Amino acid sequence: MIIDRKRYELFGKVIFEKVTIEAPFKIPNPMPEEACFLYMLEGQINYKTEHQSISVPVDEAVLLKCGNYFSQMKSSNTSKHNQIVIVHFHPQILKKIYDTDLPKIFQKPQTINQNIDLSKINNDFLIQKYIEGLLFYFDNPSLINEDLLVIKLKEIILLLCQTKNATIIQQILSQLFSPTSFTFKQIIENSLFSNCTMDELAQMANLSLSSFKREFKKNYDDSPANYIRNKRLEKAAELLKVSEERITDIAFDCGFNDLANFSTLFHEKFNCSPSAYRLSQSNK
Structure with missing residues (x-):
């Protein structure tokens, strides 16, 4: 659940955000034309894509691939509150602020590794100082104007160019201008x-x-609601067979945010409660 959200827009698009979220949470990332830099101020998130899986603890950051529909951000159980600073990279905004002089980091490298979905950015002193500066402006919104937002957006791009992961970061950011299509x-x-x-x-x-x-x-040959619900319940049943995870966590991982609703739907489909189903499978 989102507890607090502060955001600044540039040319009609959200560029900077500070979000406080109460655990547990799982956020899908429908970003058709966007890359995203996330910095953990408090708590820890686990991020999983088709090709990679990482944990991002406090004072570390991750850069996410553009067009990354198929990824999930999930809170860890170590902290009740998770506070994140987010910088969004929109290709149309970048083209506007750089005109025809895009930095090298946005240019397509000679070889591209399609399995790179994200880049973790470890405890970097300059990145930390940049975040401290952003937090000052979140606390003093009257100081914000369009020119300052452009400067701060260019600044984080310059800092990303100088990190030890700059080559991987280029792989991700260059795809802002050649997004992937999905069926x-x-x-x-x-x-x-x-x-x-x-x-x-x-x-x-x-x-x-x-x-x-x-x-x-x-x-x-089915409605979206019915098909998706059945697939989620079937996945939950499979996890109840093979996993020792708590039923609450299994429900959450399968897309159910309400345990009571999950239990009701599960009983309707399998004629028993999730706990009874697990017990019956363990006795076989």
Whole structure:
């Protein structure tokens, strides 16, 4: 649950955010034309993509790949509150502030590793000082103006160029100007266990909600709500068989935010409670 959110926009797009979230949480990242820098002020997040999985503790950061629909950010259980500073990189904004003189870090490298989804940025002194400066402006919003936002956006890009992970960061940021395309089924199958709403799924597929539902019916011969619910319940049942995780955590990992609702739906499908199902499977 989001407890507090402060944000600054540049040319109509959110550029800087400070977000406080209460654990547990899981956030899908529908970013069709965006890369994202996240810095942990408090708590710890676990980030998983199709190719990589990392933990980001306090005072460390991660840069996420553009077009990274198929990734999940999940809080750890070590902290009740998680506070994150986020910098968004929008290609149209970057083109505007740099005109025709884009920095080298946005230029496509000679070789691209498609398996690189993110880059962890460890405890870097200059990055820390940059974040301290941003926090000052979050506390003093009257000082913010368009010119200052442009300067702060350019500053973080300059600092990223100087980190020891600059080569990997270039792999990620260069894709802002050559985003990946995904099929309808890829979007659905890789978002089954996220917290995406129907509107967000439709947006990912570049369809209106009504067109999305028609396309879904054509591909799966089922309604989105029914198909997704059944897939989540089947995944939960499988985890109850093979995992010793708490039922609450299994429900959460399968996309259910309400344990009571999960238990009701599970009973409707399998004619027993999740705990009874687990016990019956362990006795076989």
